[in-house]
Amino acid sequence: MPTASSELNAALYNVTQAIEDRLGDLTWAGFQVGDEVQQGFLNFFFDVATLQAFRPQYINRLGSNIAERTTDALRVLVPGEPQRLAIQEFQNNYEVYNLVKHVHDTLQEPQGKFELAPLLTRAYALGQYPDLWAVEGLGHDYAAAFGGPQQPTGMLLEANTGEIPVKALTMLHAGIGLAFAEQLMKTITPYSTPGEIRRTLEKFVALCVDNSRPGYTGAAWESLGLVTRTWHSQMVPIVDRQLRRINEGARLYFWHGAGRALYFLPIHFVPGVYSPWLSVETDAPDELARRNAIAGLAWANTIVNIRQPAILADLLRRRGSHLVRDDAFIDGVLSVLLMAGDITPGDLYIAEFCRYQPPHSVEDLWQRTAGLACKYVNCCYNGNLEEIFRYQPFEELSAKLC
Amino acid sequence: MRELTRSLFSYGWAMSMFGVQQIVNLVTPSKPGQPNPAKEAFDHVTAATANELGDGLRQTFHAGDQMQKQMIDMMFAPLMGGCDAGGLIRKGAEMMNRGTDTVRHAFSPAGNGQSSTGPASAARPSGSAPPRPSAGSTQQPPAEPQNQADEGWGPMPR
Numbered sequence: 095m096p097t098a099s100s101e102l103n104a105a106l107y108n109v110t111q112a113i114e115d116r117l118g119d120l121t122w123a124g125f126q127v128g129d130e131v132q133q134g135f136l137n138f139f140f141d142v143a144t145l146q147a148f149r150p151q152y153i154n155r156l157g158s159n160i161a162e163r164t165t166d167a168l169r170v171l172v173p174g175e176p177q178r179l180a181i182q183e184f185q186n187n188y189e190v191y192n193l194v195k196h197v198h199d200t201l202q203e204p205q206g207k208f209e210l211a212p213l214l215t216r217a218y219a220l221g222q223y224p225d226l227w228a229v230e231g232l233g234h235d236y237a238a239a240f241g242g243p244q245q246p247t248g249m250l251l252e253a254n255t256g257e258i259p260v261k262a263l264t265m266l267h268a269g270i271g272l273a274f275a276e277q278l279m280k281t282i283t284p285y286s287t288p289g290e291i292r293r294t295l296e297k298f299v300a301l302c303v304d305n306s307r308p309g310y311t312g313a314a315w316e317s318l319g320l321v322t323r324t325w326h327s328q329m330v331p332i333v334d335r336q337l338r339r340i341n342e343g344a345r346l347y348f349w350h351g352a353g354r355a356l357y358f359l360p361i362h363f364v365p366g367v368y369s370p371w372l373s374v375e376t377d378a379p380d381e382l383a384r385r386n387a388i389a390g391l392a393w394a395n396t397i398v399n400i401r402q403p404a405i406l407a408d409l410l411r412r413r414g415s416h417l418v419r420d421d422a423f424i425d426g427v428l429s430v431l432l433m434a435g436d437i438t439p440g441d442l443y444i445a446e447f448c449r450y451q452p453p454h455s456v457e458d459l460w461q462r463t464a465g466l467a468c469k470y471v472n473c474c475y476n477g478n479l480e481e482i483f484r485y486q487p488f489e490e491l492s493a494k495l496c
Numbered sequence: 497m498r499e500l501t502r503s504l505f506s507y508g509w510a511m512s513m514f515g516v517q518q519i520v521n522l523v524t525p526s527k528p529g530q531p532n533p534a535k536e537a538f539d540h541v542t543a544a545t546a547n548e549l550g551d552g553l554r555q556t557f558h559a560g561d562q563m564q565k566q567m568i569d570m571m572f573a574p575l576m577g578g579c580d581a582g583g584l585i586r587k588g589a590e591m592m593n594r595g596t597d598t599v600r601h602a603f604s605p606a607g608n609g610q611s612s613t614g615p616a617s618a619a620r621p622s623g624s625a626p627p628r629p630s631a632g633s634t635q636q637p638p639a640e641p642q643n644q645a646d647e648g649w650g651p652m653p654r
Binding site for chain 2: 099102103105106107108109110111112113114115116117118121122124125128129132133136137140
């Protein structure tokens with residue numbers, strides 16, 4: 095039975111979402127940053143009021159968070175190589191955002207339904223690196239244009255797509271997953287009934303299965319995490335709980351996508367406010383979800399900055415000791431190399447990445463992560479490619495490489 | 497309490513950023529043949545807000561909204577060269593009637609202005625806003641290419 099308070103919360107949530115829908119890029123980024131900051135202050139205020147903030151555990155965590163954030167802020171504010179790398183990282187992120195957002199104009203997509211093959215040719219003509227993001231954006235627009243009175247099926251099956259390069263399939267599936275998630279997540283709120291939420295998520299899971307080629311469904315499922323964490327962050331724990339009942343496999347992909355989303359959130363580009371590497375530790379409700387989220391974050395961090403391996407080396411310098419605690423980080427890095435090898439065999443940037451000589455201070459950490467992943471760079475993957483969109487224990491992953 | 501405070505703060509901040517966005521929209525020339533994006537955005541948010549009102553309040557809102565739209569039309573009529581004394585008197589009388597109806601409706605026991613927390617909205621599923629199709633509806637997710645294109649990818653790769 096809905097209470098007056100939950101009705102009011104629901105009304106405020108719906109109107110806030112309607113406003114968010116009509117914000118531009120910059121104002122949305124401003125909203126996201128300001129909202130996260132004020133929520134942080136409000137949480138702290140309530141923690142003080144309820145005396146939780148005086149627990150030793152809380153004080154310890156707060157202290158270490160402040161210390162880490164200060165280090166991050168100094169990295170950006172003090173002139174030098176780390177500052178240059180931070181600026182470069184921001185530029186890379188912005189470039190990726192533009193590539194995906196403006197794919198419609200870049201590839202001169204026609205209105206309504208379109209043939210994939212000629213547009214894929216245009217996407218690949220953009221060159222290595224931009225092609226990856228253009229193909230994901232194209233998958234999104236293809237699904238969005240696939241209108242009709244019936245629930246779509248077989249969208250990416252050969253009968254509908256015609257002959258298209260196999261190398262485009264992973265990112266095309268990620269793209270259609272984005273379109274499904276975007277549409278369906280708008281129909282539910284944290285105050286919808288559990289039944290409504292469950293039915294919507296079941297529909298999403300089924301849509302991805304019905305429209306994917308065998309072995310690629312996971313790439314589409316993963317996008318649910320990206321959409322939910324970015325635009326409906328309050329829904330993350332609710333979606334997690336429901337997916338646990340509906341499809342545990344989809345839940346793991348969901349967390350991988352949620353980790354990927356953390357990398358692109360505007361709040362994480364404000365120095366000293368938040369770090370995705372701190373958020374990723376606190377967001378996930380269990381160890382498997384945490385490892386998937388870390389793998390997703392490592393995946394995004396590596397692929398966006400693949401042309402400047404020094405950015406990854408700088409991350410290892412700052413957080414390497416945390417990142418090598420388990421195999422989630424290396425799973426994300428290796429997944430990028432395997433996927434890039436599949437999408438653009440003999441990729442120029444991958445070859446340069448693997449030739450990179452890190453500074454002496456991080457050489458050991460580099461060898462234990464990126465260096466180890468590079469040993470498998472020319473291997474073929476003997477599993478379904480969807481599996482690289484979720485965390486797999488390193489032994490399991492490497493056993494599938496020939 | 498915490499959740500409600502958070503929602504209120506989020507709403508307030510979203511409204512502030514919405515104001516900034518509409519200033520940008522107002523000074524940005526709209527594409528030929530298309531309405532100004534500010535008008536479209538205001539209409540969208542107004543509709544979303546109106547949908548959160550209870551039945552009684554929503555009727556009051558619509559009546560008041562009509563009344564103020566007519567007032568604005570009357571104010572602009574002389575500027576647009578459409579000044580007609582008879583028409584103005586007729587519109588004034590219409591407005592008076594509407595105003596009386598609105599007040600009577602708002603204070604009548606059957607149609608009093610209830611908020612969305614009141615019984616007027618009790619028939620709606622919890623937390624579901626009318627313009628958002630329910631999860632059980634037959635809406636086809638990718639069936640609106642035009643809307644998709646309008647909404648774009650938002651602030652980052654989506």
